[in-house]
Structures are given as structure tokens and as C-alpha cells.
Amino acid sequence: MAILYGSETGNAEEIAIELEDMARRLHYQTKMDEMDSFKLSDLLKVSLVIFVTSTTGQGDMPTNTLNFWKNLRREKLNNSNCLGSVKFAIFGLGDSGYRKFNWAARKLQVRLLQLGASEFFRAAEADERHDNGIESIYLPWKAEFRAALLDKYPLPQGVEPIPDDQLLPPKYSVRVIPTMEPLPKDNSAIKSALYSHFDNPPPLSQRRFEYAERQSADFPSWEAREDNSWESRTGKSVDSLDKNNVLKDHPSKYAIEKGDQKVPALPPPTPLQIPEQVIARVIKNARVTPVDHWQDVRHISFDLHGDKRLLQRVLAMMGQSVLSIYPKNYPEDVQDLISLMDWTNVADNPLDITIKPTRLLPRNDGKPSTLRDILTHNLDITAIPKRSFIRQLAFWTPNPDEVERLREFLTPGNEQEFYDYTSRPRRTILELLHDFPGVKIPVDRVLDLFPIIRPRDFSVCNGGHTITEAEYNLDGVKKEVFPLRVEILAALVEYKTIIRKPRQGLCSRYLKHLQPGTYLVVGINPSRGRNVLLPRPRGFERPLIAVATGTGIAPIRALLQERADYEEDGGGSLASDTLLFYGGRNRTKDYHFGEEWGWYGNMRVFPCFSRDPDPPSPLPIKEEKDDKWQVPPKTEEEELVEFGIVSDPDYDKGKKYVQNEIRRRGKEVAELMRKEAIVVVCGSAGKMPVSVRKAFVDVLRREGVVETEGEGERWLERRVVYWEDTW
Numbered sequence: 001m002a003i004l005y006g007s008e009t010g011n012a013e014e015i016a017i018e019l020e021d022m023a024r025r026l027h028y029q030t031k032m033d034e035m036d037s038f039k040l041s042d043l044l045k046v047s048l049v050i051f052v053t054s055t056t057g058q059g060d061m062p063t064n065t066l067n068f069w070k071n072l073r074r075e076k077l078n079n080s081n082c083l084g085s086v087k088f089a090i091f092g093l094g095d096s097g098y099r100k101f102n103w104a105a106r107k108l109q110v111r112l113l114q115l116g117a118s119e120f121f122r123a124a125e126a127d128e129r130h131d132n133g134i135e136s137i138y139l140p141w142k143a144e145f146r147a148a149l150l151d152k153y154p155l156p157q158g159v160e161p162i163p164d165d166q167l168l169p170p171k172y173s174v175r176v177i178p179t180m181e182p183l184p185k186d187n188s189a190i191k192s193a194l195y196s197h198f199d200n201p202p203p204l205s206q207r208r209f210e211y212a213e214r215q216s217a218d219f220p221s222w223e224a225r226e227d228n229s230w231e232s233r234t235g236k237s238v239d240s241l242d243k244n245n246v247l248k249d250h251p252s253k254y255a256i257e258k259g260d261q262k263v264p265a266l267p268p269p270t271p272l273q274i275p276e277q278v279i280a281r282v283i284k285n286a287r288v289t290p291v292d293h294w295q296d297v298r299h300i301s302f303d304l305h306g307d308k309r310l311l312q313r314v315l316a317m318m319g320q321s322v323l324s325i326y327p328k329n330y331p332e333d334v335q336d337l338i339s340l341m342d343w344t345n346v347a348d349n350p351l352d353i354t355i356k357p358t359r360l361l362p363r364n365d366g367k368p369s370t371l372r373d374i375l376t377h378n379l380d381i382t383a384i385p386k387r388s389f390i391r392q393l394a395f396w397t398p399n400p401d402e403v404e405r406l407r408e409f410l411t412p413g414n415e416q417e418f419y420d421y422t423s424r425p426r427r428t429i430l431e432l433l434h435d436f437p438g439v440k441i442p443v444d445r446v447l448d449l450f451p452i453i454r455p456r457d458f459s460v461c462n463g464g465h466t467i468t469e470a471e472y473n474l475d476g477v478k479k480e481v482f483p484l485r486v487e488i489l490a491a492l493v494e495y496k497t498i499i500r501k502p503r504q505g506l507c508s509r510y511l512k513h514l515q516p517g518t519y520l521v522v523g524i525n526p527s528r529g530r531n532v533l534l535p536r537p538r539g540f541e542r543p544l545i546a547v548a549t550g551t552g553i554a555p556i557r558a559l560l561q562e563r564a565d566y567e568e569d570g571g572g573s574l575a576s577d578t579l580l581f582y583g584g585r586n587r588t589k590d591y592h593f594g595e596e597w598g599w600y601g602n603m604r605v606f607p608c609f610s611r612d613p614d615p616p617s618p619l620p621i622k623e624e625k626d627d628k629w630q631v632p633p634k635t636e637e638e639e640l641v642e643f644g645i646v647s648d649p650d651y652d653k654g655k656k657y658v659q660n661e662i663r664r665r666g667k668e669v670a671e672l673m674r675k676e677a678i679v680v681v682c683g684s685a686g687k688m689p690v691s692v693r694k695a696f697v698d699v700l701r702r703e704g705v706v707e708t709e710g711e712g713e714r715w716l717e718r719r720v721v722y723w724e725d726t727w
Contacts, residue, residue: 001023001028001029001030001031001046001047001048001049001050002030002031002032002033002038002042002043002046002048002049002050003016003019003020003023003030003031003032003049003050003052004016004032004033004034004035004038004049004050004051004052004068005032005033005034005035005051005052005053006034006035006051006052006053006054006061006062006064006065006104007034007052007053007054007062007064008054008056008062008063009054009454010383010386010451010454011054011093011128011134012052012053012054012062012093013052013451014386014387014388015052015091015093015134015138016032016050016052017032017386017388018142018387018388019050019052019091019142019145020032021168021388021391022142022146023149024162024168025161025162025163025164025168026146026149026150026155026161026162027155027159027161027162031046033358034064034065034358034359035051035053035064035065035068035069036064036065036066036067036068037358038068039071040068040071040072040082040083043083043086043117044083044085044086047087047153048087048088048089048120049086049087049088049089050088050089050090050091051088051089051090051091051105051108052090052091052092052093053065053090053091053092053093053104053105053108054092054093054094054104055092055093055094055095055098055100055101055102055103055104055105056104057528057724057725057726058099058100058723058724059098059099059100059103059104059107060103060104060528061104061107061108062104063457063525065104069108072108072111072112072115073111077115078114080115080116081115081116082115082116083112083115083116083117084116084117086112086116086117086118087117087118087119087120088112088117088118088119088120089119089120089121089122089123089145090105090108090109090119090123090124091105091123091124091126091138091141092104092105092106092123092124092125092126093105093125093126093128093134094125094126094127094128095127095128095129095685096127096129097129097685097686097687097690098685099690099693101125101127102125105123105125109123120148120152121144121145121148124137124138124141125137126138133415133419135415136415139412139415164391167395170444170445170447170448171355171447171448172353172355172356172357172447172448173352173353173354173355173356173444174351174352174353174356174443174444174445174446174447175351175352175353175354175444176346176349176351176352176371176443177349177350177351177352177368178349179349266330266331266513266515267328267329267330267331267376267377267510268328268331268376269518269519269520270363270364270365270373270376270377272326272361272362272363272364272377272521273361273362273363273364274324274326274361274521274522274523277306277364277521277522277523278304278305278306278310278311278314278521278522278523278524279304279305279306279519279520279521280302280303280304280305280323280486280519280520280521280522281302281303281305281483281517281518281519282300282301282302282514282515282516282517282518282519282520283301283302283303283485283516284299284300284301284516285298285300285301285511285514285515285516286298286299286300288489288592289589289590290588290589293586293589293590295491295492295494295590296491296492296494296512297489297490297491297492297550297551297590297592298489298490298491298492298511298512299461299487299488299489300487300488300490300511300514301485301486301487302323302485302486302487302488302522303483303484303485304483304484304485304486304522304524305483311483311484314484314524315467315468315484317524317525317526320460320463320526320527320529320533320555320558320559320562321459321460321524321525321526321527321558322457322458322459322460322524322525322526322527323457323458323459323460323486323488323522323523323524324455324456324457324522324523324524324525325455325456325457325458325507325510325511325520325522326361326377326453326455326520326521326522326523327453327456327506327507327509327510327511328376328377328453328510329375329376329377329379329380329381329382329453329506330509331376333381333382333430334372334375334376334381336430337375337381337430337433338371338372338375340430340433340434340437341433341439341440341441342440343371343443346371346443347370347371347372348370348371348372349370349371350367350368350369350370351368351369351370351371351374351443352368353369353447356447357447357452359452359454360374360378360447360452361377361378363377364521371443371446374446374447375446377453378452378453379446379447379450379451379452379453380429380450380451380452380453380454380506381428381429381430381450382428382429382430382506383428383429383451383506384422384423384426384427384428384429385422385427385428385429385432386451387409387410387418389429389449389450389451390406390409390410390432391406391407391410392445392448392449393406393432393436393439393441393449394406394407396439396440396441396442396445397436397438397439397440398438399436399438402436402438402439405436406436409421426503429450453506455523456507457525458488458489458490458554459488459489459527459554459555459558459682459725460486460487460488460524460554460555460558461487461488461489461553461554461555461557461558462485462486462487462557462558462561463557463558463559463560463561463562463565464561464562464564464565464566465561465565465568466485466487466561467484467485467486468484468485486524488554489551489553489554489557489592490508490511490551491550491551492504492505492508492511492512493505493507493508494508527555527725528725529555529680529723529725533559533678533680533721533723539678539721540562540563540566542577542675542676542677542678542721543577543578543579543672543675543676543677543678544559544560544563544577544578544579544672544677544678544679544680545578545579545581545669545672545673545677545678545679545680546559546560546578546579546580546581546679546680546682547580547581547583547658547662547679547680547681547682547683547692548580548581548582548583548658548681548682548683549582549583549584549658549682549683549684549688550583550584550590550592550683550684551592551683552681552682552683552684552725552726553582553592553593553682554592554682555680555682555725556580556680556682557593557596559680560578560580560600560603563578564599564600577672577675577677578600578603578604579603579604579606579665579668579669579672580597580603580604580605580606581606581608581658581661581662581665582594582605582606582607582608582658583607583608583609583610583657583658583683583688584607584608584609584610585609585610585611585612586609586611586612587607587609587612591607591609594607604668606661606665608656608657608658608660608661609656610656610657612656657691658688658692658695659688659691659692659694659695660695662692662695662696662699663695663698663699663702666698666699666702666703667703669696669699669703670699670700670703670705673696673699673700673705673715673719673720674705676719676720676721677720677721678720678721678723679696679716679720679721679722679723680723680724680725681693681722681723681724681725681726682724682725682726683726684726684727685726685727688726689724689726693716693722696712696716697709697712697713697716698712700712700715
């Protein structure tokens with residue numbers, strides 16, 4: 001059985017982990033991985049495929065499914081019945097607050113059936129907005145699915161399912177290499193450790209090289225040269241066992257003094273092997289909101305270095321791209337876990353990892369990872385614990401009270417208690433382990449238990465000439481100068497939970513302390529909207545209506561700079577055909593890049609600040625004849641509600657929200673809509689994008705562009721380019 005998942009936040013991956021555990025207990029040979037790690041031909045090699053996928057964006061497939069989905073949609077596969085032997089089941093995760101609820105699972109189901117695959121078991125769609133979360137759909141579906149497996153694929157006579165209270169063998173192979181043990185021959189990065197032992201002398205050429213190096217005037221250790229001199233005079237060895245273990249680095253690197261055991265404040269800058277990696281150097285990390293503001297927003301600039309051909313590809317996707325940051329755990333948290341699990345004696349030994357998760361990133365310097373390395377760079381020890389994590393912990397404590405308590409969380413009917421302990425207070429894995437001090441996880445199980453750190457994606461907020469300074473050769477031909485300069489706008493996640501405990505997001509904490517001059521390895525990819533928003537020249541010549549709230553202004557700023565750069569290069573005048581609706585709390589505190597909007601000529605900007613004081617409202621007029629109060633005339637917004645033109649149930653005429661400002665500027669909006677504008681909506685997910693879309697439909701109806709709400713929706717689908725990027 002193959003269990004393939006598509007996940008942005010890890011929820012779909014968690015479901016896949018639980019389904020694999022169930023399948024292994026039914027004696028299936030399993031393969032669980034991201035969809036992108038599977039080829040279409042691999043589907044034909046398994047008896048059954050289970051797909052678990054969330055939906056992102058505007059009904060889109062998750063990022064780690066895009067290659068698989070692209071291959072599945074190849075035109076040459078049409079009418080081929082190429083997956084006729086494949087049996088599958090699908091479980092979708094979604095949020096009913098979005099228009100295209102669970103579209104990724106639905107699209108995948110339709111395409112598999114088109115290619116001849118047959119559905120083994122009914123599909124299910126979980127809703128995160130349900131009172132009991134996704135478990136309300138998932139747990140009954142899982143029980144029925146298990147029963148269907150046993151019914152259609154019964155176990156051989158005498159073979160029983162492995163009970164839930166019996167430990168399964170580890171999925172991944174992790175072994176601590178003792179310090180003096182000969183290391184694997186195929187690991188060239190650690191072969192030199194063999195030379196430290198008297199029974200494994202280095203070859204003669206190596207010994208001659210080391211001798212010449214120690215005689216060099218540049219060699220920092222004078223003690224080593226004195227040893228060689230003494231040996232030549234006396235004919236005796238200083239220490240035949242450790243002769244080849246003499247230091248080649250400066251001795252201060254290995255000095256052990258009081259205070260050396262203090263954990264450094266920041267994570268080490270050890271680079272990792274990231275696909276399509278780019279080396280980034282931090283140039284600026286500035287807070288752009290006041291210190292007394294509720295949110296710490298950072299404007300961070302990076303210079304990208306690396307292979308010029310790779311940077312050329314990076315440059316081609318700029319303007320609508322995302323920067324992937326791989327955060328790290330702080331040393332104090334790593335050491336806390338090491339001490340708690342009694343791993344101190346093995347934490348810095350090299351690990352022999354022969355079977356590992358796909359997303360486990362090795363060191364970039366070729367050295368083997370240690371337990372401390374993977375806890376720092378790879379494993380998310382501050383994530384909220386999932387059900388599969390707690391289920392495994394019960395095997396690693398001798399305390400019967402702890403076992404009982406851990407298993408209570410997983411008992412059907414205790415979903416609310418599990419939520420109240422984990423998600424509601426945002427309790428971390430590290431905190432949970434402190435609550436259960438009897439738990440001692442073996443090193444060979446760390447990859448089975450702990451989730452892998454996921455990269456965090458940030459929209460690049462600059463474009464055009466700001467990415468690379470251009471210079472011209474003698475023929476007047478423009479050429480780019482590297483390195484590339486990219487910027488992001490990051491709102492740090494910092495808050496207090498219901499138990500009054502301060503919380504920081506893993507990446508937020510990492511970004512907050514990035515100092516200028518720091519090097520890190522990042523990934524960079526085109527955003528989902530690039531092919532829609534930036535096709536030249538037509539995509540740049542169409543009018544633009546942009547709606548942003550908070551840090552949602554980041555990708556819009558990049559798009560505006562790309563369009564301005566196109567205009568400067570002779571592409572045509574664009575500024576008069578741009579409307580920007582910006583929503584924030586306070587003009588003086590979170591009007592991000594507000595000082596720049598005057599640079600774009602006649603671009604019209606309509607800022608809305610919901611927490612700024614309202615202007616004085618008109619007072620009621622007193623009628624002298626009958627001493628009654630006369631109600632002021634109805635406003636335009638009130639008339640919209642009265643005549644049923646406003647379809648937004650959350651519409652509030654008195655609030656300064658972007659959706660209300662869109663209605664107030666209906667004539668300008670409708671004018672650009674008739675010209676088949678590009679509409680971009682960026683910012684927080686939830687009510688905002690829904691309310692903004694309804695506002696556009698209301699404007700189209702009021703201005704006579706369409707007559708009904710349904711026609712308005714079709715206009716947005718077919719006559720304009722309508723793109724949402726919300727999170």
C-alpha cells in the first residue's frame with residue numbers, strides 16, 4: 001500500500017502517518033511519502049494507493065504535489081486508461097470558509113477516474129471549521145476504511161492484526177556510531193577518524209603530508225613542532241597512540257575553560273543541502289512597526305549568491321516569487337531535550353542513517369550529522385504534538401500512570417480534552433515531554449516520532465530594477481549585476497496563550513534574531529500567481545485593482561515595481577490604470593510602504609484604517625414644530641442594503657474596511673472592470689477575501705455591468721483575472 005500526501009501545514013501528513021500505522025498493523029508493506037516523490041509508474045507497482053491532500057489558495061494543489069499533479073494532467077494520457085489497474089481512496093482536508101472547499105481532493109479524484117483508476121473506498125472531506133475539527137469526519141472514516149480492508153483483503157488464516165498496544169519496528173534506520181568504532185567505508189567525510197587509532201595507521205603519503213605540515217612556520221601549534229624535535233633527538237615517541245591525532249586547527253578552537261559549556265544564544269549557521277539552494281546574506285533586518293505596536297513586522301533584505309546560471313533562473317521568476325526560509329531550533333531548547341531524554345553521552349557522536357525521511361536535509365559540508373545536528377536543523381521539537389506522537393510516547397515510559405494518561409488523550413470521545421491540552425494552549429512537544437518525565441525516547445526512534453521542520457514561505461516584496469542593479473555595456477545593452485537583492489515583509493508570530501504563556505513561532509524567533517552579515521541557505525520558487533499575473537506584454541498592459549491587508553502588501557508591491565519597470569523600459573503608461581485598496585489598523589503604525597505610493601504617478605490609493613478615530617458623525621436635526629427628531633437622509637451604503645444590492649452579511653457601513661471602500665469607489669472600480677482588469681487580493685484568510693469578492697459583485701450590479709449576483713460571479717471568473725493569495 002502507498003500512502004501519498006499533499007500538505008502545506010502538516011495536517012495531511014499527520015493523517016497519512018496514522019493511516020500508515022493502521023496499515024502496518026494489518027501486515028501491509030507500506031510506502032508513505034509526498035506525492036512529488038512518487039512517479040506515475042510507481043502507482044502500478046502497489047495494490048492500493050491512499051491519497052491524503054489538503055487544498056490551498058484558490059482550490060489549488062499543495063506545493064509538494066505540483067510535479068505529481070502536472071504529470072497526471074499530461075495531455076498524452078487522455079483516453080489512455082493507463083491507470084486501469086490502480087485502486088485508490090482519497091481523504092481531503094479543507095476549510096469551508098473558502099469558496100473552493102476541498103477542490104484539490106475533488107480534482108484529484110476526477111482525474112484518477114478519467115485515467116481508468118477505480119475507487120476502492122468512498123472519498124471523505126474533513127472541514128477544519130467543524131466544532132470537533134477534522135477528527136469528526138476522519139475518525140469514523142478511518143474505522144470504516146479499516147473494516148473495508150479486512151473485508152476485501154482478509155488476512156491469512158492464523159494471522160491476526162497487530163494490536164495497538166504492541167510496538168511496531170522502526171521505519172527509519174538510525175544508529176549512533178561509537179567514537180572508536182571503524183566507520184562505514186563509503187563515508188569519505190569521516191574516514192579520517194580511523195586514523196586516530198593505533199591499529200589503523202594512515203598511509204605513508206598521509207604521514208609525510210602531516211609531518212611537512214607540522215614543520216611549516218604557519219602551523220599554529222608550536223607544541224607539535226617541539227614534539228617532533230624531541231623525537232628526532234631522542235629517538236623515542238612522544239605518544240605512539242595519539243601521534244597522528246595532533247591538532248591541525250588552532251588550539252584555541254578546542255580550549256576548554258570555565259563558561260565554555262554555556263549554550264550560545266543563536267542557532268549555529270551550519271548550512272544544509274537544500275534543492276535548488278541559494279546562499280543568502282542578511283543585509284538588513286529592521287522592525288517597521290513601533291515598539292509599542294501589538295505586532296512586530298520585519299522588513300528583511302538579502303543578497304543572493306551562488307552559481308550564476310542558477311541566479312539567472314532565480315532572476316527570471318522575480319516579481320512574483322516566494323523565498324523559503326528553513327528555521328532552526330535554538331541551542332537552549334535542543335540541550336533541554338537532550339538532557340531530558342538522557343542523550344548527553346551520544347548527542348555529539350556521528351549517526352549512521354541508512355533509511356531516512358525524504359525531507360531530512362543533510363549537512364552541506366559533507367560531514368555526518370550528529371543527534372544535536374538533526375535536533376537543531378531538521379526536527380521540529382517546538383511543534384504542537386499530534387496524535388501519532390502521543391501514541392508512540394506511551395511505549396517509552398515505565399510509569400503506568402503516564403501510560404494511562406497518554407492513552408486517554410487518544411480514546412474516542414476525548415477529542416475535546418486532547419484539543420484543550422495541545423492546540424488550545426499551543427503546548428509544544430518539549431513542554432509535553434516535561435509533563436511526562438518518565439518518557440525516555442531511544443535515539444533510533446527520533447526520526448519516527450518527531451516531525452520534520454517545514455520551510456516557511458514569504459512573498460518577495462520587491463521587483464523590477466530593485467532586484468538587481470543594471471549596467472550597460474558600450475553597445476547600450478542592459479545586463480544584470482549579481483548578487484541579487486531580495487526583500488521580504490514578515491509579521492512575527494508572538495502572543496500569549498490561554499495559560500498566559502508567551503509563544504513565538506519557530507521561524508518568527510529565528511528571523512527576529514538574524515543579524516546583518518549572517519549567511520543562510522534558502523530556497524526560492526515562483527509564486528502560484530506568476531503565470532497569471534506577469535505574462536508580457538498583455539499582463540502588464542491591463543489595468544490593475546489591488547487589495548491588500550497588512551503584510552499582504554508584500555507581493556503587490558513587487559508586482560507594482562515590476563509594472564513600473566516595464567513602463568520605464570517603454571512598455572506603456574500604466575499608473576493611471578491602477579487602484580490600490582490598503583487595509584490596516586493605524587495609519588501611523590502599520591501603513592507598510594505607504595510613503596512609496598506617490599512614486600507611481602497617478603496611481604490611486606485608498607487606505608482604510610479600522611482603529612483610527614472616526615471623523616465626527618452628523619448630528620440628528622431637531623424639528624421645531626412637533627419637537628421630534630428628524631432622521632438624517634439615508635447614506636449610499638444604507639440604500640445598498642435596503643434595496644438588496646449588498647450581498648455581504650458582514651457589511652457594516654460604519655467600518656473602515658477595504659470591502660466598504662471598494663463599494664464607495666464603485667464607479668472607478670467598475671470602469672477598470674469593464675477594461676478586463678487584473679484583480680489581486682492579498683492578506684489574511686477568512687472573512688476578508690470572501691467579503692472583498694462580494695463587494696466586487698455588489699459594485700458590478702450597482703453600476704449596471706451585470707444584473708444578478710450569479711452574473712457578477714461569472715464576470716469575475718471569465719472577464720477579469722482574479723487572483724487571491726491569502727494565508
